[in-house]
Amino acid sequence: xxxxxLRFDVAIIGGGVIGCSTAHFVKRTAPEASVAVIEPDxxxxxxxxxxxxxxxxxxxxxxxxxxxxxFSIEFIRSFGTLxxxxxxxxxxxxxIEGGYLFIVPPGRSKRWRPTLLxxxxxxxxxxxxxxxx
Numbered sequence: 583x584x585x586x587x588l589r590f591d592v593a594i595i596g597g598g599v600i601g602c603s604t605a606h607f608v609k610r611t612a613p614e615a616s617v618a619v620i621e622p623d624x625x626x627x628x629x630x631x632x633x634x635x636x637x638x639x640x641x642x643x644x645x646x647x648x649x650x651x652x653f654s655i656e657f658i659r660s661f662g663t664l665x666x667x668x669x670x671x672x673x674x675x676x677x678i679e680g681g682y683l684f685i686v687p688p689g690r691s692k693r694w695r696p697t698l699l700x701x702x703x704x705x706x707x708x709x710x711x712x713x714x715x
Contacts, residue, residue, distance in 0.1 A: 590618040597621030603657075606665070639682055655679075 592608050594601045597619045605619050638658065640651045657664070662672035686694045 588618065589616075591615040592617045594619045597624075597626070637680060637682070 591612075592605075592615055594604050594608075594617065598621075601619055601621065605617050608615055608617050638651050638655045640648055640655070642648050642651065658675060658677050661675050661677075666672040684694065
């Protein structure tokens with residue numbers, strides 16, 4: 583028996599976070615495009631994305647990197663609303679926001695301080711502390 587041939591404008595291999603995000607932004611940019619996400623595990627039970635415990639860091643020195651991180655954070659915060667479909671419950675990515683703790687040796691604190699504090703113009707909180715003597 584011959585396999586059915588399907589044609590799409592865009593085929594995305596892998597339906598993890600990158601594949602699904604790519605599909606979302608292709609459809610947002612070109613709603614008329616036909617998009618196929620090819621994922622061998624439609625349940626995502628064994629996929630790595632839902633098992634990941636990473637974060638989005640914003641402590642960069644370049645404004646464009648900070649802007650990309652802030653965009654990602656806002657996208658993740660709004661994921662349930664953006665990806666909701668009328669007949670299904672809104673998806674929950676289970677992301678828990680946290681911060682970062684950088685422990686810098688005393689000899690390097692002068693180098694790191696401007697980097698951390700420069701991101702403060704883009705991010706609400708960045709601070710430097712010294713250990714008690």
